Amino acid sequence: MSVTELPEDAPDSPAAPAGTAQPARRLAPFAALLTRLHFYAGILVAPFLLVAALTGLAYTITPQLDRALYGDELTATAVGGPPQPLAVQITAARAAHPGGTLAAVQPGIGDTTTRVVFSQPDLGDRQHTVYVDPYSGAVKGQLTTWFGATPATTWLDDLHRNLHLGDLGRHYSELAASWLWVLVLGGIVLWWRRRGPTRARARHLLVPDLAAGKGVRRTRGWHATTGVWLVVGLLFLSATGLTWSRYAGANFSAGLAALRAGTPQLSTSLTGTPADAGGAHHHGASAAAAVDPATYDRVLAVARDAGLAGPVEIIPAETAGTAWTVTQTDNTWPVAKDRVAVDPVAGTVTARSDFADWPLLAQLTSLGIQAHMGVLFGPVNQILLAALALGLLCVIVWGYRMWWQRRPTRAERRFPLGAPPARGGVRRLPVWALLLGVPLTVAVGWALPWFGVTLLGFLVVDVILGAVARRRRRSAPVPAAGVRAPARGRR
Numbered sequence: 001m002s003v004t005e006l007p008e009d010a011p012d013s014p015a016a017p018a019g020t021a022q023p024a025r026r027l028a029p030f031a032a033l034l035t036r037l038h039f040y041a042g043i044l045v046a047p048f049l050l051v052a053a054l055t056g057l058a059y060t061i062t063p064q065l066d067r068a069l070y071g072d073e074l075t076a077t078a079v080g081g082p083p084q085p086l087a088v089q090i091t092a093a094r095a096a097h098p099g100g101t102l103a104a105v106q107p108g109i110g111d112t113t114t115r116v117v118f119s120q121p122d123l124g125d126r127q128h129t130v131y132v133d134p135y136s137g138a139v140k141g142q143l144t145t146w147f148g149a150t151p152a153t154t155w156l157d158d159l160h161r162n163l164h165l166g167d168l169g170r171h172y173s174e175l176a177a178s179w180l181w182v183l184v185l186g187g188i189v190l191w192w193r194r195r196g197p198t199r200a201r202a203r204h205l206l207v208p209d210l211a212a213g214k215g216v217r218r219t220r221g222w223h224a225t226t227g228v229w230l231v232v233g234l235l236f237l238s239a240t241g242l243t244w245s246r247y248a249g250a251n252f253s254a255g256l257a258a259l260r261a262g263t264p265q266l267s268t269s270l271t272g273t274p275a276d277a278g279g280a281h282h283h284g285a286s287a288a289a290a291v292d293p294a295t296y297d298r299v300l301a302v303a304r305d306a307g308l309a310g311p312v313e314i315i316p317a318e319t320a321g322t323a324w325t326v327t328q329t330d331n332t333w334p335v336a337k338d339r340v341a342v343d344p345v346a347g348t349v350t351a352r353s354d355f356a357d358w359p360l361l362a363q364l365t366s367l368g369i370q371a372h373m374g375v376l377f378g379p380v381n382q383i384l385l386a387a388l389a390l391g392l393l394c395v396i397v398w399g400y401r402m403w404w405q406r407r408p409t410r411a412e413r414r415f416p417l418g419a420p421p422a423r424g425g426v427r428r429l430p431v432w433a434l435l436l437g438v439p440l441t442v443a444v445g446w447a448l449p450w451f452g453v454t455l456l457g458f459l460v461v462d463v464i465l466g467a468v469a470r471r472r473r474r475s476a477p478v479p480a481a482g483v484r485a486p487a488r489g490r491r
Contacts, residue, residue: 029428031193038186040458041179043403046396048176049183053396055160056237057389060374060382062153070150073131073141076111083107083134086300087293089114093130094293096139100128105296105314106148106329108134112311115148126154170246171450177241178248178451184227184234191224216405223398226391233388240372243365247449261361267351268323268341291316295344299324302342306349310336323350331370333377 066074086107093116094102100118108114113131120128123144131140146154155164162169191205205228208221227234242248256262296314303312303326310330317324323341330336341351355363370376374385429437445452 034186041183042399045179048172050396052173052176053389053392057386059156059160060386062156065152066150069152073143074113076108076113076133076135078133078136079111081135084137086296088137089132090116090293092137092139093132097130109311113140174245175450177238178448180238181235184231187227216402219398219402223395227395230388230391240368251447256361261359263362264353264358266339266341266353270321270323270343299342299344302347303340306340308338331375
């Protein structure tokens with residue numbers, strides 16, 4: 001949940017009879033603090049979440065977009081019969097693209113083309129990929145790619161990650177992911193308190209108050225219950241988004257390394273390597289042309305014999321005395337991500353790393369990233385991500401609508417927006433809560449730097465606003481006895 005109207009600490013209940021006074025209840029300290037935090041964070045962070053949801057929604061259609069835009073390059077037309085040797089396909093790719101260093105080859109399977117990837121200094125972190133029909137050996141096309149992604153997918157990925165602003169733009173997505181889980185869990189707690197903790201009312205958490213008429217109460221019901229339905233998915237997006245963010249992602253990787261729970265390294269060292277290895281162990285920028293294309297066929301055959309079925313990527317040795325690597329690249333469930341190091345001269349596997357043997361956290365991280373990208377479960381994954389993005393957009397819009405609906409509307413006291421909830425929750429917290437909460441908040445702020453920095457900013461702004469409000473109250477004239485104060489807003 002992104003933005004919320006900040007309610008009294010009482011469950012929703014039928015309206016009282018006309019003329020019955022309804023004194024506002026004072027929120028408990030924890031609820032008051034959470035309510036104010038949810039309000040400010042929702043108002044200020046929701047724009048970042050809105051952009052992330054819109055760009056993420058656009059990214060969910062990339063598989064279909066690739067087929068529409070790059071079907072000629074990605075699809076083999078001469079399907080049938082045995083494929084041409086990789087040496088023939090690589091030779092054709094090199095003839096079509098004489099420049100660059102041969103960096104990797106992904107043999108085509110079924111109706112997919114073979115991808116021959118060249119690295120070029122002028123492309124930076126991009127590559128030049130030549131697509132070859134594996135059955136005819138004909139070149140189907142060429143594209144500038146990014147880790148295998150087509151130009152359209154790369155453009156949408158950059159839009160979602162950094163708004164095409166480079167490292168500066170990555171701050172927006174990390175800020176959104178850092179606060180999303182806080183807003184979701186805080187909203188769930190607030191909605192639970194309002195609906196009541198009894199078991200009989202638990203089902204109302206999932207059902208909006210359809211009996212409520214127009215106004216903030218009805219909007220709040222849709223805002224909150226939609227957030228409840230999306231809670232698991234939104235927490236998942238927050239966690240997986242943080243794993244490859246700039247600062248929180250670096251802390252996460254450092255934690256995995258400290259726990260020895262990261263992706264295992266595959267040893268590519270060789271002992272007793274012959275001086276003449278057919279160019280396989282001298283694969284630098286100056287010696288790339290000397291690599292015998294037939295070496296790729298030998299390495300692929302060794303990897304297939306070792307059990308690496310399905311789509312794979314072959315990466316030649318970069319320096320002398322190291323092995324080639326072959327990695328399975330099937331990221332759909334059940335995934336295939338085993339890797340082997342191959343000595344192309346001896347025709348032996350020198351090292352192996354199976355996905356099943358990875359540490360659990362490394363497995364979950366890898367699977368989570370693929371699910372976040374809409375790959376793990378294919379079209380079903382795409383549909384679920386699109387539904388999450390649309391649901392989050394609705395939650396944000398309803399949140400801002402509540403802010404608008406709570407604005408004071410009396411002629412003598414009009415405001416364009418609703419007032420924030422009352423402050424003072426921190427001052428009323430018990431000592432034990434402060435002793436536990438402050439160190440925990442500092443630790444979370446250190447692990448998630450953008451959360452910590454912006455939370456500190458919220459506190460500073462709130463203190464300043466409080467000081468200004470107190471000064472205004474002291475200087476304001478005291479109303480005459482019997483004069484009723486104007487209402488703050490609408491219900």
